[in-house]
Amino acid sequence: MFANSGRVVANAFVGREHELSSLRTALRANRLTSLVGPGGIGKTRLVRELARRSTKDFRIVELAALTDENALLDFVAAALGVREKPGECPLSAIVARAETQSFVLVLDNCEHVVEECGALVERLLRHCRGLRVVVTSREPLSLPGEVVLRLGPLPADVAAKLFTDRAGIDGALTEQDRAAISRICDNVEGLPLAVELAARRARATCVREVADGLADMLHHDLRATIEWSYRLLSPPEKALLREVSLLVNGFTLDAAGAICPVGDVLPTLLRLAAKSLIERTAAPEGSIRFRMPESIRVFAAEQLRRTGGEPAAWTRTLDWLTALTLPLRDDVYVPQSFTLEVDAERDNLLAAVRRMTESGERPDDRVLLTTALARGWQFSGRVTAALRMLEQVLADVPASPNRAVALQSVAWGQDSLGNAAEATGAAAEAVRCARANGQVSLEMRSLNSVGCVLGRSDRYATAEAVYRHAVAIAPPEQPMAAALLQHNHAWMLVSAGEHDRAAELLARCLPVYRHHLAGPDLVHILHTASAVDLALGRYADARELLLETLRIAPSNTNSLPHVTEGLGVLAVHDGQPVLALVHFAAATAYRTRMQRVASSGWCRQIEAAADDARAAVSAKDLQAAERRGRAMSEDALRAFLVAEPESATLTTRELEVVRHLADGDGNQEIARRLGMASRTVSCHLERVKEKLGIHDRSGLQQWYLVEHG
Structure with a gap:
């Protein structure tokens, strides 16, 4: 399920209630609705207000910044959270995601890519029955079944109300002020953006002065309104x-x-x-x-x-973006916060890379900025597009001190697609380039990539030698360098089944992580540490680490399936096999939806626990548990995990009911003994079964005898 993604809007929504109702009605009755009108008329604001008020799931794709129609699918894929599968085209991946979901897709400001949007929408609606589409544009898509709602200027009274709100006028208006506001709204022809611009100007002067200025200066179009407002600036x-x-x-x-x-x-x-x-x-x-x-x-x-001023402004912009991305070249450990910060600038990076590509200026910085842009795309699932971009810049700039940065990113992308040979080759070349340029930090990070790829290919001895060499050259003034390498070495040992040795490495590097990092940047090492604790039977420690991960990174999609499976292993240990199977089914379904694959070592741990759980339940309980887990959306799964520790604790009265059940009493006898209605006993038992993940009365009896017998 996709979250409602309307942008937070500070200003009040004024008027347009009829249009909002019409849009809501059209959306209910039709699968494709186009909201059409000139620039500045309020199309985007109306759709976002509908998203804000609606309980439906909206996914809004902002297309105003799209300058290359070939990138349309990348914009849509990013908004839908689509991650690529090896060999799958972006359009097929988008269709695969949308055909199993029910949500509203908004293509906002698509007049410059109308034909491309039309082709995409036609394909999506043909294959995705639960999908509804809203388009905002200056012209409709002209597709069969399209309902077109044309948005016109604001009525005079609504325009005046909007002006008053945006101008911050709280007190009573004089007749002269009302007349001036009316004149302003008439002159701008009820165009919301123009009304707002004039209203903001009124904050610094009086309404009548704004009206007098409009009379001579303002033409009847948006550009004139903007130009007039610009002239009034300091x-x-x-x-x-x-x-x-x-x-x-x-x-x-x-x-x-x-x-x-x-x-x-x-x-x-x-x-x-x-x-x-x-x-x-x-x-x-x-x-x-x-x-x-x-x-x-x-x-x-x-x-x-x-x-x-454009050349100098571009120089400063490129200087700023280059400084922003330097950690990719200079630091061994690049935290998640860096990735989030850089990804927030993806459109600005794309514009900068396009300019440098066309002009040929600053080729070394182009390599660095392209790598930063590709990193964000890779983390959002657009791996193939990122690799194409990296391969192009490496071909265009064959000799650059930043070449190892790009190659290291190529290795990461190829490895995520399962292309071990290509990943190993790119990582090895990155090591050679970094070593030749004396870039120790980059050499260590590239060696780390080599070790990761070798470990995932089950070449453990070679990977271990790489990790040891990398740690040996780590500078003492960068403690996170050695800690990062030791952590990934430990994860490789987990995959190899050498959990005692992994625990020794974690004892060295986990304190360093905790000293230098916090929040989501701890997620990966907590994953490794909890996997080791589970394998070594240190269940209390594992539970603490898993719950810590939930607390520090509740929205981290990478950690969610691991935490779910880890708590499932603990449920098996706690004698709650049905609850464990719910966890395992939910995690598997989530990984499938997100197109992610767990490591082989972790999969073996989980499968062994799942086999034990399946052997302990009836076929009926197994089917019910797996059905419940598969049906959980991401939000439902998070709520399930957060509520689980509390909900699994029985109240005193619930425990009394189960005790009498274990003694062989029926509902009526339990009711008589405890002085309650038989129906109340039934409710208590259903609640207990839900808490413990147990399907039937015999399972409750068995649980009580094990835990309290």
Whole structure:
């Protein structure tokens, strides 16, 4: 199930209730609805408001920043969380994901790729019965069955209300103010974006002055409204707006500060936000990003070119992006936070890489930025597209000090696709390049890749020699370097079944991880440590590590199946085989949906525990448990895991009921003994069976005799 993904919007939704109702009705009755209207009319805001209010699952694909129609499938795949399978084309992967789900796909601002979107939507609707599509565009897709809703200007009263809200007018209005607002809304023809721009200007002056300025300056189109608003800006505000126009899908405060030579940018950004020329948006991990509406960004970029400032602005933008991606070259351990930070800039990286490719400038930086972009694509599942991009830049720039960075990423991608020979070759070449350039950190990371690939190919002795050599050259001033290598060496030993030796390595590297890292960056080593504890029978320690993983990284999709399976192994040990089978079935279904494969060593551990669980239950209980596990969505699985420790604890009254059941009493006899209704006894027993994952009364009797007999 896909989460509702409407962007957090700070401003109130004003008017458009009738249009919102019409869109909701159209979406219920039809599989394809196109919301059509001119730029600035409010199409995107209307769809996002519907997503915000709806209980349906929306997946919104923002296409305004799409400049290459060939990348449409990559944008859609990323929004759907589609991960590639070896040899599978992106379109087939998208169809495979969508045909088993029920959700609303929104293609936002697709007028520049109408034909491509039309072909994609036609294919998806033909194969995916549970899918509904909403399109926002300046023109419809012209497909059979398409329902077109045309969005027009705001009525005069609604436009006036929008103006009042955005201008922050709280008190009573004079007749002159009402007349001025009416004149403003008439002049901008009820265009929501133009109304908002004028309203923000009114915050710094009076309504009548804004109306008087409009009379002479404002033409009846959006560009004139933007140009008028731009003219009213101070020189620093104009400069900042122009500079950040190169950032095609938003930016952070740090980015603006690095790119714009205007001193302290925060006050200027906040003034631009107050004037609706930029907007604040929520980002992952609670950070804040800013973005410009596309029409304003295009206008600002034109002004940047007109003033001759574009070359210098591009230089500063490339300097900032290069500095952002340097950890890929200089650090042995690259934390998850880096990947998230870089992936948030994927559209800006793509624009920068495209510019450097076309101009031929800064080839070494192009290799580094391409690798950063590819890393984000690989982590989101677009491995084949990432490899194509890496292979192209390696061919275009055959001699670069950053070549080993790209090769190391190629090795990771090929390994994830199961291409061991290609992965080993790329990693080995990365080692040679790094060594030739004296890049010790990069050499160690490349050696780590070689060891990982060899270990997954069951070439354990060779992999161990690689890890030992890499640790030997690790600089003492980088303790995480040796710790990273020891951790991956330990995971290789887990796959080889040498859990005692793995435990020795973890005793050295886990304290280093805990000292230098926190949160999601601990997930992988906690995975390894819990696998070792389970294999060595240290169940209490394993449970603590698994529950810690849930606490520190509740939304981490990589750790979810492992935690689920680990808790399943513990359920087998606790004498709850049915509950264990629910865990195993849920994890298997999740891995299948996410197109992920567990390591061979971990699979052997889980399969052994699953065999024990299956042998301990009836065929009926087995089928019920597997059916329950397979049916769990990602959200349901998370809720199940979080609730499990508490829900598995019986109340005093529930334990009394089970005790009498174990003594051979029927429901009526238990009710008589405990002074309750027979129906209440039945409810208690059903609740206990649900908590313990036990299907029938005999299973409850057996559980009580084992635990309390």
